[in-house]
Amino acid sequence: MDSPAATAQLDLGTDDAAHEVLRRVFGYASFRGEQHAIVSHLVDGGDALVLMPTGGGKSLCYQVPALVRPGTGVVVSPLIALMQDQVDALAALGVQAGFLNSSQNQDERREVERRYAAGELDLLYLAPERLRLESTGRLLDRGKIALFAIDEAHCVSQWGHDFRPDYLELSVLHQRWPDVPRIALTATATEKTREEIVERLDLGTARRFVAGFDRPNIQYRIEPKNRPDKQLLDFITAEHPGDAGIVYCLSRNSVDKTAAMLNENGIAAVPYHAGLDQRTRAANQSRFLREDGLIVVATIAFGMGIDKPDVRFVAHLDLPKSVEGYYQETGRAGRDGLPSTAWMVYGLSDVVQQRKLIEGSEGDAAHRRQLQLHLDAMLALCETVSCRRTRLLAYFGQPGEACGNCDTCLTPPETWDGTVAAQKLLSAVLRLKRERGQSYGAGHIIDILLGKQNPKVLQYDHHELSVFGIGTDLRDTEWRGVVRQLLAQGLLAVHGDYGVLSITEAGNEVLFEGRRVPMRREPERAPRPSRSSRGAKAAVAELPAADVPVFERLRQWRASTAKEQGVPAYVVFHDATLREIAARKPGSLSELGAVGGVGDNKLAKYGEQVLAALAEES
Incomplete structure (x- = not known):
């Protein structure tokens, strides 16, 4: 040929x-x-x-x-x-x-x-x-x-x-x-x-x-992590029911558990990670590419080069280790240019975990410093009070204006002077080290600040410390946010398998030199996109109501054709092409050939079938 x-x-x-x-x-x-x-x-x-x-x-x-x-x-x-x-x-x-x-x-x-x-x-x-x-x-x-x-x-x-x-x-x-x-x-x-x-x-x-790095059809949103499984389930059922999506988790165990949770709740999902045998990985990837509305839950081993155009959302249940990784992974949503969501939950445990991974990574000190710089940039994106999109673009050296379509634009977070709170927490870390020669993780230090007389606090007489109970002005979740932001700003460091905290030189400036600590206060409610921009069947969002049945008829024809040929549906035609066909309703092969995405070979192969599908009664 x-x-x-x-x-x-x-x-x-x-x-x-x-x-x-x-x-x-x-x-x-x-x-x-x-x-x-x-x-x-x-x-x-x-x-x-x-x-x-x-x-x-x-x-x-x-x-x-x-x-x-x-x-x-x-x-x-x-x-x-x-x-x-x-x-x-x-x-x-x-x-x-x-x-x-x-x-x-x-x-x-x-x-x-x-x-x-x-x-x-x-x-x-x-x-x-x-x-x-x-x-x-x-x-x-x-x-x-x-x-x-x-x-x-x-x-x-x-x-x-x-x-x-x-x-x-x-x-x-x-x-x-x-x-x-x-x-x-x-x-x-x-x-x-x-x-x-x-x-x-x-x-x-x-x-x-x-070229520009901006993906204006993607809405970027980052929420505080609190029962992430429930948050993910609520997000999918409220905004993306029946949509194809990718959920990224850090560990193989999290991938398996999250995929099982979604299936138990009636949402079709498959796992993908290096711990699965090659045949299972290939089968799950093939299903994701070929089936409509399937979700894949994966480690970052999945996705590079995925050409599925109708992925309506990418969700992260764990913090990516770099802005490059985050951009690459979220970019797998909305390749067809239709409204899509990049959604992530992020919490203190993510910061601690990533710091520990860097501390234990292979390579020399320069390598670990580079990893730390990558993580710092990712944390800055999470903690920003300005437009996330402009922050993301700035990382790649591209200017931008507030987009009006990310969470910080839709519901701007407040900033507050967290200096006193920072000093209280850093004092607790310092006194435990100086007076007791001890180091602890965030949970125990927060318990001391809140004045909790639990067995661990009482066992070590930590209720006798002068910092015991001085933090009752903030809730437990707010203190965890304080620790997270102190880590993100480099005022605290985390070490070892147990994630114990220590004060950095910059942290000492807060305690002893009056350095101010601005902090971000999360909105009471996470923003919800307008109904017209939600994923649920985003492909028909801009079609007049009269054209929707035509579009669905074309999708049904495409699905059966793709199944017969053993190829993903987008290999036949992209949604964007079907939308244009549904809107223009060509009555001849020459008119169909003028539609974007219909080349000579596809016109010869599918043209008569498409015209027949258009001629069917609704």
Whole structure:
């Protein structure tokens, strides 16, 4: 079968060829944002570093040039479990694509290798580990390489949250194939990480394209942690019933328990973590991609490269260790541009746990300092009293204005002078150490401040301390907030398996030098989004009532078609395309072909079926 780009490669200029591929193959009339400049630069043989938010259309930036330039585009991706779905999605567009990874048997690999060497592939997906093999180098030398695309390029960063050592070897691409253009892509990179990508991939002369990091369709919300299972259940049932979502937990045990809790409450959910056998992980991931309304509960091992466009929410039950991680994970919501939610609960235990993980981490002092800086930035995002979105954008070096669509904008938190409260708590820590030679965790210190005569307090005569009972002006939950914010501001430190507290040098400034301590007071009630922006069937939120039955009919047709073909529903058509079809109600194939996302191959494959579904009686 000829490549769909074959016509484009014959007689058209490169710019016209790129637009022709975009229209005929992908079904779009024009490029978005920086896509056109990136595609033109790559088609002309230039190297590029591309930072573009999840859902911003990064894949088109290398897929279109791979189809326009002679040869095969080689995509380096860490996502072995998703390569089949990526290839299926391209096949639905009529693109000749293949992959080589450990999931294939020898005959399957040989057939892909044959097709590559014969020039029959437009795109070839490889894991970075495979590029380290000399046999892979020899294979690539047998064919013509159109370009190299290095996806998830932040993996080259030693401090990155998804560090993959094999990415550090990818400078070999430039050394062995110096004339082949390369494009490195990521949704998550600070200025420092960008420099590291450039250095490690030998991209010194590459042109840099930095698109905006803002995802305006995502509502960011962080709530105090208090019975997180119930909070999650209330959040899903009130705002996202029947929606697909991802719930992130720190531990495998939490993943299993949370998935079980959701199922017990009638919400379909599957777990995903490294402790499950490979077959179960693959099956659960496949179900999530193919079924509507399924929730996956996972550790951060899940999600990188997930291309499911209709994930309506991402929830965190534990604090991410970096802003990069948080941005990457929340970015898996709302890839279709429809209203979605990034929701998180956060408490004192999260801060203590993350500090302990850093203290016990492998690596030298510089490594631990870097981890601490990442955590400090994440804590600052949690504790901010200003717009969360502008704080998030500022971390990546992008200015912004208050969004009006995050929790701190919808219900601005109060600030209060927490200096006296801080001094009381720090005094309790100090007196226990000086007078008794003892160190304790937050719970016991709060009990002393509240004047609780429980067995532990009485056993050690802590009711005789001068600080006993001096904190009754605040509730237990408020004191836990004080400890959390003192840790976040670096005035307290946490140590050891039991999370004992100690005063830092900065904390001594509060006790002895009059340093002021501003604190955040949480709103009495967490904000609820307006009904029109909630997840529950966000895909139909902007459709007139008369068009909703048409849209649902199209979704039913898509679901049965996807099931017959054994592919995720979005491989057939995205919700955004179905919404446009429902609104425009095309009456002919030519009218249907003008809808965004309906390329020539999909028009030929599905056009008559779509028109038949539209013609059905409601």
